Amino acid sequence: MLKIDKETCTGCGICVDECPYDALRLKDNVAVVDMDKCTLCGVCVDVCPVDAIEIEAASSHGKMNLDEYEGVWVLAEQRENKLLDVSAELVSEARKLADKLDEDVSAVLVGEDVKDEAEELIAYGADHVYVIEDEELKDYRTESYAHVISELIEHYKPEIVLLGATHNGRDLGPRLSTRLQTGLTADCTQLDIDDEEGILLQTRPAFGGNLMATIICSNHRPQMSTVRPGVMEKAEPDYDRVGDVTEVQADLGEETESEVKRKIVEISSHLHDADIFTKIKDIVKEASASVNLEDADIIVSGGRGVGSPEGFAVIEELAEVLGGEVGASRAVVDEGWIDQEHQVGQTGKNVQPRLYIACGISGAIQHRAGMETSDYIIAINTDEEADIFNICDYGIVGDLHEIVPLLTEGFSQE
Structure with a gap:
């Protein structure tokens, strides 16, 4: 006001x-x-x-004192008690942000029998890890996760909270922001700290990916962002790092000496069937996708320049020789030339290979958002004015159907 x-x-x-x-x-x-x-x-x-x-600044609970909020938090995500790569990526990024603010990094790990993963989070840059374990939290459910995490955030008051833009993160983030009466910027591709104000600069594609918007949350805390997997660079883990692990007791009714644990006992006493509207009857696993773009070291991608579905044959041959994966732009996926699981870009997958070869791809901002952090980019295009040449390390102006087979032949002889 x-x-x-x-x-x-x-x-x-x-x-x-x-x-x-x-x-x-x-x-x-x-x-x-x-x-x-x-x-x-x-x-x-x-x-x-x-x-x-x-x-x-004010919230529904009265005036919000922004000075009470401190620290950068990551809501770490796990599957079957193993951290997802996006958790390590976010902790690595949080470390950079926290260093600029001269603050600590904390990670929140929720599940059952997950505390062994706390050391992994510390190795990637976390100073503190809060582990909340309970059989009710074994598998993700909106009500239970939102309940315990929002209470923990209200108690500790972190300045920044980061989540992965996974299926679970995209469900959990809005629930938390509503409970905490704060903003949420989704699908960020870049995070930074404003040098003068010390606030989080959250950059994401806007208007269908035609421009990049930087969003700030000036009057409310925490500042919350979701980040797509593969966008942030994962640091080299340092297993000699030392951090604190707090085991937050979520099993019910026990009195403890710790103020934090008493708080969580109070939270957990409400984790009963009346508050959780869903039950997990069974988890059915689908067969693993044959395309693993996020972990690929080499990706050979095709765009409209391949000309037809059959044109992808030369892309596939080069990828096979290099031991890489086949990627694609949204345009050819929409045309039905190749399956959606190959799509790279804002509405596809974010990738960070050592080598990305873009064949017949113009370089629209939507595609660049998903691959421009690759270590090396080689572009092949007949249009010397194509935007892809503005971000590539090496560019070849020419017909991909002539150039790619030559590359395949050359690499085959190595």
Whole structure:
């Protein structure tokens, strides 16, 4: 809300004149605000010559003191008691953000019999790991996970919370942001800290991927982001790192000396059938996908320039010789030339191979968002003005149907 100090205000009227929403007026020679019109744009704060106006952050529980929030948190995700790669990626990125803020990195690990994975999180950069174990938490369910994690966040008040943009993360993130009365920026491709304000800069594709938008959450905490797997670079683990592990007791009714554990016991006492609206009857595993783009060291991708479904034969041959995987742009997937599991880009998979060979791909921003962090990019295209040449390390102007077979032949002889 907008607060005006009546003792400081001189009634000069500058804020009234400058307000773009006609939300301010003078009454008894003091500025007053109509909060139905005010958008908290901050113009009046900037122009007030006596600093009599300020914007107060508030939540549904009253005024939010942003100074109470500190630290960067990662909600680590696991399957069958093994960390997902995205958890290590996020902890690695959180370490960079926390170093800029001179704060700690904490990870939250939820499940059953998962505490052995805490050392892995510490190796990637976590200073603290909060482990919440209970049989009710063995498999992900919205109500139970949102309940215990939101209570933990409310208790510790982290400044930043990062989640993977996985199926579970995309379900959990909005639930947490609603409970915590804060914002959430989805599918970020870049995170940074503003040097002056110290707030999180959250960058993501916008308007169908035609531009990149940087979003901030100025007045609420925590600042929350989901990040797609494969976007952030995973650091080299240091297994000599030392960190703290707090085992948060989620099994019910036990009194403990720890204030944190008492808090969680209080949380857990509500984890009963009345609060959890779903039950897991069985987990059916599908056959593993034949394409593993996220872990591939080499990817050979084709776009419209391949010309037809049959045109992918030369792409597949080169990928086979190099021991890599076959990728594709969205355009050829939409045409039905190749299966969707091969798609790289904003609406496909994010990849970070050592070598990415883009064949007949123009380089639209949607595709670049999924592969531009590759170590080396080779582009082959007949159009020398194609956008892909702006980000590649090596570019070849020419017909891929002539060039790719030559590469295949050359590598076959090695």
